[in-house]
Amino acid sequence: MLKLEGVSKRYGDENTGVLAVRDLTFEIGEGEVVTVVGPSGCGKTTILKLMAGLLAPSSGAVTIDGRPLVKPPLEIALVFQDYSASLYPWMRVAENVRFPLDPKRVSSAEATGRVERALESVGLTRFADSYPWQLSGGMQQRVAIARGIAYQPKILLMDEPFGALDAQTRAELEDLVMRVRDEFGVTIVFVTHDIDESVYIADRVLIMGPRPTYVEQELVVGLPHPRDQITSKEDPSFAHLRGIVYRSIRESTQAMASVAKDPER
Numbered sequence: 001m002l003k004l005e006g007v008s009k010r011y012g013d014e015n016t017g018v019l020a021v022r023d024l025t026f027e028i029g030e031g032e033v034v035t036v037v038g039p040s041g042c043g044k045t046t047i048l049k050l051m052a053g054l055l056a057p058s059s060g061a062v063t064i065d066g067r068p069l070v071k072p073p074l075e076i077a078l079v080f081q082d083y084s085a086s087l088y089p090w091m092r093v094a095e096n097v098r099f100p101l102d103p104k105r106v107s108s109a110e111a112t113g114r115v116e117r118a119l120e121s122v123g124l125t126r127f128a129d130s131y132p133w134q135l136s137g138g139m140q141q142r143v144a145i146a147r148g149i150a151y152q153p154k155i156l157l158m159d160e161p162f163g164a165l166d167a168q169t170r171a172e173l174e175d176l177v178m179r180v181r182d183e184f185g186v187t188i189v190f191v192t193h194d195i196d197e198s199v200y201i202a203d204r205v206l207i208m209g210p211r212p213t214y215v216e217q218e219l220v221v222g223l224p225h226p227r228d229q230i231t232s233k234e235d236p237s238f239a240h241l242r243g244i245v246y247r248s249i250r251e252s253t254q255a256m257a258s259v260a261k262d263p264e265r
């Protein structure tokens, strides 16, 4: 459904610029949860922006259902790590969730129904009339996810959405992501630098190499659904996959550190 073919992205010019992404080719299938994991600074956010049509590739092509992706397409919604910056403090929770629904495309009754269903799905029905700043960080990120759901995208792109949350909240939201996929059939691309998270929620893991990043390795996660924070993580195949991701990231991090020390290489 979403396809990258030979995609490279350079920031700045040929001589002084930074090559963030090099010759990327992969596909995301309908209804999949694909995680993208890699060391800090390798180019993960750049990949997500390319997939969202927020950045144009320097070479290669990004297509959605075979059409070139030219500007942010209607089929795609984004959830970022910084939930406090993505919600409007002067709007109530329900208004924040409703905001991206274009009245020219979605009737008022339809919008109301979508907002209710999305808030119910993330467990925030009781807080529809609250303001974002009255909620905890985890609840604010639930609002941002509800907004993504209500928009009914085909593809939900998430950039380290739970990076700023405590472990317990993070675990709850990981389970929420998998439930959202099952309930709404949405395709999810989830960027994270958290190794356990990258395996736990994924059907497939793309392990990214050091910058300029590329797909170092691809893992298929066969853990049964529904997953559970305790039993899934006790499964020997979880430990095995986690080890593969861990080793790869450790090598990439070392490679990036030695390049930083010796930029001539």
Ligand SMILES: Nc1ncnc2c1ncn2[C@@H]1O[C@H](COP(=O)(O)OP(=O)(O)O)[C@@H](O)[C@H]1O
Pocket: 011, 012, 018, 020, 038, 039, 040, 041, 042, 043, 044, 045, 046, 047, 211
């Ligand atoms: N707008 C930009 N201009 C110049 N360089 C950038 C820009 N955005 C990111 N970069 C550089 O591209 C590389 C990859 O960044 P990013 O995609 O944010 O990595 P990640 O999300 O994996 O941490 C980094 O070296 C970063 O400094």
Ligand SMILES: [Mg+2]
Pocket: 044, 045, 046, 159
């Ligand atoms: Mg990033």
